[in-house]
Amino acid sequence: MKRGVIPDSMNQSDLRDELEGLHPASFGWALWCCHHRWEEAEEVLQTAYLKVLDGSARFDGRSSLRTWIFAVIRRTAWEQHRRRRLSERILTGWLKHESATIRIQDPEESFGGSENATALRKAVASLSTRQREVLHLVFYQDLTVEEASKVMNVSLGTARTHFERGKAQLRQILAEQEVAHVKQ
């Protein structure tokens, strides 16, 4: 069976196999949805798997399984991010005097990796969310722009616009950082 295509009748064990096959790509996507916060990405992925397996996220067959799982992960990451921000705001209000001394470490800084990868992560972090998402889905996940638009829940035209603008902006930032192999 081709990876990422769900048949009409799929039992739980088949679905688990599919999830396992897509796990590295799903984790990469979750990582990007969570701005490379490792623990947050793991939590998002577990919650997304739970949604898929217990049926609270339903596959309607309008796209491939991979596209659908990516959309579930994206939504879960967004929900979790919103919850986290709310709790952080409440906590900051309570611990106002203590918050001044706490410095939250930038995950982009602490992630490590090769020079090019670090430069790319930093450059992509400065793009808008939509641009970042479409570039990741097309270049990192090898999806088409049309598939990316389905994951992002936007029209194809919107996805194309973000893709082109994102590419131009990314090239400019990378050129300023003098990253190797990047054409102006």
Add this chain to the structure above:
Amino acid sequence: MSSNDNDLRSLFEELRREDEARTPAFTLPGPSRMAPGSRLGRLAVLAASLAALAACFFLVRLMRQPERPPGTPAVSLTEWKAPTDFLLETPGREVLRTVPAIGVWQDRGQDPKRPHPEKQLQR
């Protein structure tokens, strides 16, 4: 996507290789999270909390209601006067209730010797 994007593609591939090397092993959510009744349990807890909150609210309202001493008859609606009734008694209101008399000075504050218009009417 054009072939000119190969530069960006190669950078992203490098990044993907790095991420894949660090990807944690595939694990499914634990049995406690997978339990089918977990959502129902959460809903039950939520419903119970709401019910307890509503009960507390009604209890507090019930306790705050002023108690009438035993044996005191309830005031009928026609006899009852609002505690803010006095606010309707604006200065100069009596002028509107009386008939003006010819040759009588209305401003009693200016000339206290002149007869009161209401007393005149009574006569």
